[in-house]
Amino acid sequence: MSLSQLLQQILNGLSLGSIYALIALGYTMVYGILKLINFAHGEVFMVGAYAGYFAALGLGVDQAASGGGFPLHLAALALALAMGSAALLGMAIEYLAYRPVRNAPRLTPLITAIGVSLFLQNAALLAFSPNPRPYPPILRELRYEVGGVIVTNVKLAIFAVAIALMLLLRWFVQSTWTGKAMRAVATNVDAARLMGIDVNRIIRVTFAVGSALAAAGGILFGLDQIMINPSMGVLTGLKAFVAAVLGGIGNIQGAVVGGLLIGLAEQLTAGYISPDYRDAITFLILILILMLRPQGLFGLVRPEKV
């Protein structure tokens, strides 16, 4: 295969990877604070994609598409609406399902999370029907050719939105009071509480932020992959989780790098080996990390305490 085809695969891999990275952030933030694999996160991503779908339809994307294209400020509004509703969903899940079992033995919240994930997925199957839906043309696709590589404005928008959100998150976590409190809770819950941090509020905010990022990932995924369906959260969620583990779970920068690597690995496998193995490669990567470097690329080894 030629160089331009390789570049094309890398471009596609990075755009898919930045979507995984957005979702992986939610896994890693929740794990960092609660030490819980939030199985329902993949479903929040799916609900976010559907929320964006309905928001865009409600804002008249169909009429706009036949006219001059969907205006950019309405596209941003659809994104904001989807992120907002996913944030509400995330906080509701935390409040109703996770908070009551927060101090229970480790297995109880895990089973609850699997239950929430199943519930959301199957409720969505009933509510939205199992048929895949074509994603509305929030952006009218424009193609540019740069040296044999096809670049679409959709891919560019994916990069722009993902990078903007990640920078925003970085600012939030590093520079705001709430972000600092979040890192304090992740380091030591009890010490943070003794310093006067409202731990419940921080956990709520963590779920809201993580879910909003997943919803943004959902819209970008819909734009990128064209179709959405109620089961899309399972596999994509799993891949994003592997991305978080690859980067070192609990580590925010790690999740971004992990997401990009998983996207690249998937796209290159599909392009150079066989599309049949694109899902299996993620799994292989997970097994390899667990065997060789379970703390992930950027994770710290923390001895387990009694």
Added chain:
Amino acid sequence: MFWLRRAGIALAVVLGLIGLELALEALLIEYAQRILLLAGINVILAVSLNLINGTTGQFSIGHAGFMAIGAYTAAVVGTELAPGIEGVLGPGLLASAIIFNLALLTGALLAGAAGVAVGAPSLRLRGDYLAVVTLGFGEIIRILFNNAEFLGAATGYFGDRPAGLPPYTSFFWVLGWAILVVLGIRNLTFSQIGRSLIAIREDEVAAEAMATPSTRLKVLAFSLSAACAGIAGGLFAHMQAGVRPEDFRFEKSIDMIVMIIIGGLGSISGAVVGGVFVAVTLELMRDLQEYRLVLYALLLIVIMLVRPKGLFGDRELSDIVRARLTRPEASK
């Protein structure tokens, strides 16, 4: 004397099973027979999954994958062995018993080996990773079978006879294997290894400090559990006259988790009750297919919130009966 008594009990159980077999096949309509066979298979699945999820405190959510490996292996081995063994012994009860059990055991062996392959990397770490790895494993196994041309791909594998796989699965074998698996796992649970597994569940670091080889025991429990799921798969395959990849969807693993959570994580009697309960409710809810998983999911969440230890908790039926009998006010 001791062994004589044991042998006597075993003989009585076998004779009882044969009697039960004849009676049930004569008395029950086919539909009820099917539910009862499924209940027996479910008991094997639930009790084996309980060994890893309940007793050892790890969490596997891909048990259907091991069941699928057992089912396909047993189906293929049975089909391949049948001409040779029937050629020597002639077709008949003895020949089919030998073929069937060899097929089941090979299925168990392969499923157990897959258990080691999946468990060894993931069980070195905290239990949460096993959940993710088994979730991926269950899906990937199904995708592999779905694409395996020599196993019939998406249509499934039906052996080389026009009627599909021979209907080896009967009450005798299902109940016989269920009894073997339940007794075997019960004895293991109350042995020194079982105590170590419980210690790992309660506090892995403390167990290791007491010189418990936790990774090795976790992998042992996991592969044993996978092997039993393989046997259940082989029984299931020869009940259905064939194996289809769609029989082993993620829903199947969830069914098994519901069985052990209803019964109570860590309780063998609870797993038996849960297995039968799910077999019966699945049949009753057949018309509500699409609501089934929503209801199961709600059931899981509600049980975790309200009664996180399930119906039995980690107590056995015998504990409860004994407590009743020894409590003074109960005997009044």
